[in-house]
Amino acid sequence: MSHILILPGDGIGPEIVQEAVRVLRAAEQRFGLDISLDEAPVGGAAYDLHGDPLPQSTLDKARAADAILFGSIGGPKWDTIERDKRPERGLLRLRSSLGLFANLRPAILFPQLADASSLKPEVVSGLDILIVRELTGGIYFGQPRGIREENGERVGFNTDVYSESEMRRIAKVAFELAGQRNNKVCSVDKANVLEVTELWKEVVTDAAKDYPNIELSHMYVDNAAMQLVRAPKQFDVIVTGNLFGDILSDEAAMLTGSIGMLPSASLDENRKGLYEPCHGSAPDIAGQGIANPLATIMSLAMLMRYSLERGDVADAIQAAVEQVLDQGLRTADIYTEGTRKVSTEEMGAAVAEALARG
Ligand SMILES: NC(=O)c1ccc[n+]([C@@H]2O[C@H](COP(=O)([O-])OP(=O)(O)OC[C@H]3O[C@@H](n4cnc5c(N)ncnc54)[C@H](O)[C@@H]3O)[C@@H](O)[C@H]2O)c1
Numbered sequence: 001m002s003h004i005l006i007l008p009g010d011g012i013g014p015e016i017v018q019e020a021v022r023v024l025r026a027a028e029q030r031f032g033l034d035i036s037l038d039e040a041p042v043g044g045a046a047y048d049l050h051g052d053p054l055p056q057s058t059l060d061k062a063r064a065a066d067a068i069l070f071g072s073i074g075g076p077k078w079d080t081i082e083r084d085k086r087p088e089r090g091l092l093r094l095r096s097s098l099g100l101f102a103n104l105r106p107a108i109l110f111p112q113l114a115d116a117s118s119l120k121p122e123v124v125s126g127l128d129i130l131i132v133r134e135l136t137g138g139i140y141f142g143q144p145r146g147i148r149e150e151n152g153e154r155v156g157f158n159t160d161v162y163s164e165s166e167m168r169r170i171a172k173v174a175f176e177l178a179g180q181r182n183n184k185v186c187s188v189d190k191a192n193v194l195e196v197t198e199l200w201k202e203v204v205t206d207a208a209k210d211y212p213n214i215e216l217s218h219m220y221v222d223n224a225a226m227q228l229v230r231a232p233k234q235f236d237v238i239v240t241g242n243l244f245g246d247i248l249s250d251e252a253a254m255l256t257g258s259i260g261m262l263p264s265a266s267l268d269e270n271r272k273g274l275y276e277p278c279h280g281s282a283p284d285i286a287g288q289g290i291a292n293p294l295a296t297i298m299s300l301a302m303l304m305r306y307s308l309e310r311g312d313v314a315d316a317i318q319a320a321v322e323q324v325l326d327q328g329l330r331t332a333d334i335y336t337e338g339t340r341k342v343s344t345e346e347m348g349a350a351v352a353e354a355l356a357r358g
C-alpha cells in the first residue's frame, strides 16, 4: 500500500487539491491502486489552528508518507505576522526537513492551448522544456539573513550560498533527466557578477565530464529570461539555483498559457517527493471556484511517475487532461474564443471521467 499525504493549504489550495483527489480516486479504480490517503494542515491554515505553519504532527506525517500532494499556501492575512510563523516559512521548512533538493518544473505547451500562450504560435508550438531548480539551498536558506539597524536606518540582508556538493548533486539530476530527453542542459547563472554562481558554473562544467553525451551550455540569467520569450524552444533542460529557478519557472508558465498549467515535483535523493503546482494561493480568485486545477492534477501525474513508479498511470492522467482540452473545456485563465468556460470542479470532474473511461 502507498501512503499519500494531502496538504491542501490556503486560498485556492483546497479547491484544486480536491480535484486532484477526485482524479486520484478515478486512477485507483481504473488501475486497482492500493492507496491510503491522509490529510494535514499546512501554511496559514495550520498557523490559525496550531500557531505554526508546519506543526510537528504535519511534519511527522510528511516524513512517514510515500509521497505528498500539496496545494498552495500564503495570503495577505498572514503577511504581517511574525516572520518565522508565515506560511511561506512553513513550506521552506518542509522542503528543507525532507531534503527535497531537486525541483522539476516542466513547461509544456499543449497544442490545444496554442492560442492561450503569451507567445506567437510559431515561436512556442511544440514547446517542452524542463526547469530543474535547486530547492533547499542558495539565498532562500543562506545565513546570515535579516533586517538590522545600521547608522540610524534599517538594512535588509540575505546570503547566497551553495556548497560544491549541493551544486554537483543538482547538476547530476539535470544531466540524468536530459539523458532521458534531448541530451541538452543549459546551466543558468550570474557568474559575471556573483561568486557563488561563478563556482556553480565551474562545478556544473566539471560534473558534466561524467555525461559525455550531454551538450552543456551556460547562460546568464538576464539573457535566459529574455531568451525564454524570444526563442524558448532552444532549451531542453535548464538547471539553476533556487531564486533564479523560482522566477524563470513563473515566466515559462506563461508560454504554456497559464501559471495554472505548471506542475512540479520536489524530490529527495531517493525520489521520495512532494508534488505541487508552481503557482501560489491566488488570493484574488480564492473561493470563487474558477481556479485551474490542471497544474495540481499534472503534479499528481508526476507523483505517480516518480514516487509510485507508475509511469502508466501518469501517462493516463496526462492523456485524460489532453482529452478534456480536446473537448474544448477551459477554466477562465486559459479560456479563448470558441472554447467552453468551466469551473474548477467541472474541470476536475471531466478529467476524472476521461481517466475512468480510458
Ligand atoms: N508553493 C506555494 O504554495 C506558493 C507559490 C507561489 C506563491 N505563494 C504564495 O501565494 C500568495 C499569492 O502569491 P502571488 O499572487 O504572487 O502568486 P499566485 O501564483 O498565487 O497568483 C498569481 C496570479 O496567477 C493567478 N493564478 C495562480 N494560480 C492560478 C490557477 N490555478 N488558476 C488560475 N489562475 C491562477 C492568480 O489569480 C494571480 O492573478 C502569496 O502569499 C505567496 O507567497 C505560494
Ligand SMILES: CC(C)[C@H](C(=O)O)[C@@H](O)C(=O)O
Pocket: 074, 088, 091, 092, 246, 278, 280
Ligand atoms: C511560496 C514560496 C516560498 C515559493 C518559492 O519561492 O519557492 C513559491 O514561489 C514557489 O515557487 O514554490
Ligand SMILES: [Mg+2]
Pocket: 246, 247, 250, 278
Ligand atoms: Mg514561485
